[in-house]
Amino acid sequence: MDSFPAYFPLAGRKVVIAGVGDAADAKARLFDGSPATVVRLEGHEAYLPGSYTGATLAFIASQDEVFVQAAAGAARAARVLVNVVDRPDLCDFNTPAVIDRGEVVAAVGTGGAAPVLATMLRNDIEAQVPEGMGRVAALLARFQGEVRKALPTLHERRAFLRDAVLGEAAQAAREGDMEKAGQLFREALARGAGRKGMVRFVAGKGPADLLTLRAVRALGAADVLVIDADADPEVIKMARRDAERMDPATATADHLIQLAAEGRQIVRLITQAVDPAQIHALTQAGVAIEVLLAAPSA
Template sequence: MDSFPAYFPLAGRKVVIAGTGEGADAKARLFDGSPAALVRLEDHAAFLPGSYTGAVLAFVSSADEVFAQAAARAARAAGVLVNVVDRPDMCDFNTPAVIDRGEVVAAVGTGGAAPVLATMLRSDIEAQVPEGAGRVAALMRNFQSEVRGALPTLHERRAFLREALSGEAAQAAMTGDMEKAGQLFREALARNVRKEGKVRFVAGKGPADLLTLRAVRALSAADVLVIDEAADPEVVTMARRDAHRLSPAEATPEHLIELARSGRQVVRLVAAPVEAADIQALAAAGVAVEVLLAAPNA
């Protein structure tokens, strides 16, 4: 990863755009509908650090090299991160191709190397992100405190929210009926029953494109990940990066049973045939087990 993507909250924040022309106007359009206070600088004020005080981001766009350098210098003197249009070597950050769904924002960046490619990829991804996704995210945000109170354990919250995202409340939010969505979400939270954990054995030898969709989803939902040394690195990258990791030596049947009984979703990436004795030990303890191998005839 050559560039680290980060999101800056815009509510109550100031964004400065220095310069004129299509480049400056295009940057301004990025913030249409956002809660940020947008400040445009077109004259000598762009050269004064005080013009950028309190800003979270600054964009500079000008065909005049002297203007661009002076404005960028002033913004940095005020402690503001700067993007200079069409001058990657002068940028503290690059502007990605953005998919805006309100509460849901996705971005594709190429580190300034190929913005046209980023735009093309954005179009492909945009088609997969429904218009109502932002309303679903807003629903989840509105209930954050209630969910934390009802489900104090992180893995329990994750299990509930994963189910809620495909439930009736999310569907209501997707269609725009936020009042009904809130009612359904609260009802689902009230009747939520502690979910039992599960242990899934996933083929980790690779290649990654032979994994079934079910296996991919299991990797993305794992609370605990056990990786065999010979597992394909490309398969490993498909797992949640924040999942707790155990070494194969630590992943004894007794330990996996304990984790599953506490509600964890455990994925064991295996690069060799699964030991029948391990599966039998888990099943004998009443733990749900699933073996997800490569797609048939792949």
């Protein structure tokens, strides 16, 4: 990737916007409803490093080249990261197209090269993210400590949270009933992580766009990945980056059975036919299995 996306906490932070006009106003609107303190600067005040002291970010919007250069220099003298509207060459960071759902924020960036494309992609993604997802994130944040205490094992905690975001508590949060959501979440936590382990065999030869949606979701939910050496790198990229990686030579049937007994979600990325002996051993041990082959090409 050409740019690394990062999120800056805004609570208690100062954001400076130097300049006037539509572009400056548009940057200010990005922070509507945020906990940041937004400071607007005009004229000579924008040329003083002291005007930017303590700021986390500075946005500069002007058609006046003298103003832009002086304001950017002053902000950098105050050791503040700078974004100059429509001038990628003068930017320390680029402003992405933002999907704002409160605690849930998604962004699409093109490195400043194609903001229209970023906006179009944002609109596509925004339609897939319900308005209430920010409340679901707030619910999970509220119970974060309790979840860690009740489920100290990482894979159990992940399994519980994956189920929770699709469960009744999350639905209540999306609908705005946070009291009910809290009650349902606490009841679910008392029941603990009930997800059974599973081994999914996923076609890893590629190309990635032939994977079924079910296979893509399996990769995203995997706790353990067993990857054949010649698997398509683009397919591997679809898996969770923090999933445990296991060499195929050590992924014996007994080992997979043990992991499944612990509740692990295992994805075996295969480039050859599934081993019938391994399937038989897993089935005999009562391990749930799913074979997810690529969709046929057109």
